[in-house]
Amino acid sequence: MTEKLDIDHLRQWIGRSTEATDIVTAQLVKGLRATLFQEVGEPKAGDAAPFTVHWCLAQPVFPMSMLGPDGHPTRGGFLPPVPLPRRMWAGGEIEFLQPLRVGDESTRTSRIADVQVKSGSTGTLCFVSVEHSISSPRGVAIRERQDIVYREMTSSAPAGAKAPPPPPKAQHRETHVSDPVLLFRYSALTFNGHRIHYDRDYVTKVEGYPGLIFHGPLQAALIVEMAAKLHDGKAPKTFTYRGVQPLFEGTEFSINANETEAGMELWTANAEGQPTMKGTAVW
Ligand SMILES: C/C(=C\C(=O)SCCNC(=O)CCNC(=O)[C@H](O)C(C)(C)COP(=O)(O)OP(=O)(O)OC[C@H]1O[C@@H](n2cnc3c(N)ncnc32)[C@H](O)[C@@H]1OP(=O)(O)O)C(=O)O
Helix, strand or coil: CCCCCCHHHHHHHCCCEEEEEEECCHHHHHHHHHHCCCCCCCCCCCCECCCCHHHHCCCCCCCHHHECCCCCECCCCCCCCCCCCEEEEEEEEEEECCCCECCCEEEEEEEEEEEEEEEECCEEEEEEEEEEEEEECCEEEEEEEEEEEEECCCCCCCCCCCCCCCCCCCCEEEEECCCHHHHHHHHHHCCCCCHHHCCHHHHHHHCCCCCCECCHHHHHHHHHHHHHHCCCCCCCCEEEEEECCCCECCCCEEEEEEECCCEEEEEEECCCCCEEEEEEEEC
16 A cells, blocks of 8 residues: 655655765776676776766665665655655656766765656656766766656556557667676666666565566666767767666667667667667767
């Protein structure tokens, strides 16, 4: 049974802020490159890190006694105490200003920007938007908005779901084998204890999904790296993305891109070719 959603109370969290600092180490960069299917190499001080390395930096660390049943810190600290049990990373927008480099001390300033309740095809949704500004010794490197969604405990499938449309065609496609070790590595790199990514009993029996779930930021990170690879190694100026359905552990997944007049449309897809996260990159 879910507690009543008191949106006026939750919106009192808007404007709360926090700051944290960390260092981009060569070991972190090696681990992230390996997890993003890149050549690992021997990164040296000053080398550019993968574009979304900031998601691995200065993540909140709480004692075990302060974790909720899903493995995240108990809500009601920096994030509002949303009473819906199933948390997901819904999407966001990133502005890449300059790369973070090995050896950089980086500071992230975060602020709760919005809290909204919506009614979706899968039930009640509560969106919490968090704005972050990430700086290096050279100035602001990244500005972003992250949208976190909390879902009630209903079936994962939308009511009256129809057969999916034919999978979209891609000009560029990269496929990889999906493996729980990949998910474990990304959870470890981001110090993310969310059980849906590594605890099969929890994700199937408690949250009711059919299997382990790929992290939203892992999918977004793979998409951004592909976008940059197709643009002479340059990160897009802005990248806007949205998770449209979960990507579950399985046999294969793909990262896809189509050129457009404005930049690129990109998406990750499951083994059936159906998009799971969609993004737009503009240079
Ligand atoms: C890390 C981490 C956690 C994770 O990584 S979780 C894994 C990554 N995330 C996902 O897999 C999410 C995939 N998406 C979904 O499962 C569904 O899209 C979702 C979010 C459950 C919503 O589906 P619905 O069918 O219920 O929603 P509707 O399409 O009916 O839309 C209702 C309104 O909500 C807005 N909306 C829908 N999806 C999003 C989104 N991704 N981002 C922002 N807003 C969204 C939609 O526009 C509708 O709004 P209106 O104003 O038009 O009513 C970790 O925990 O740390």
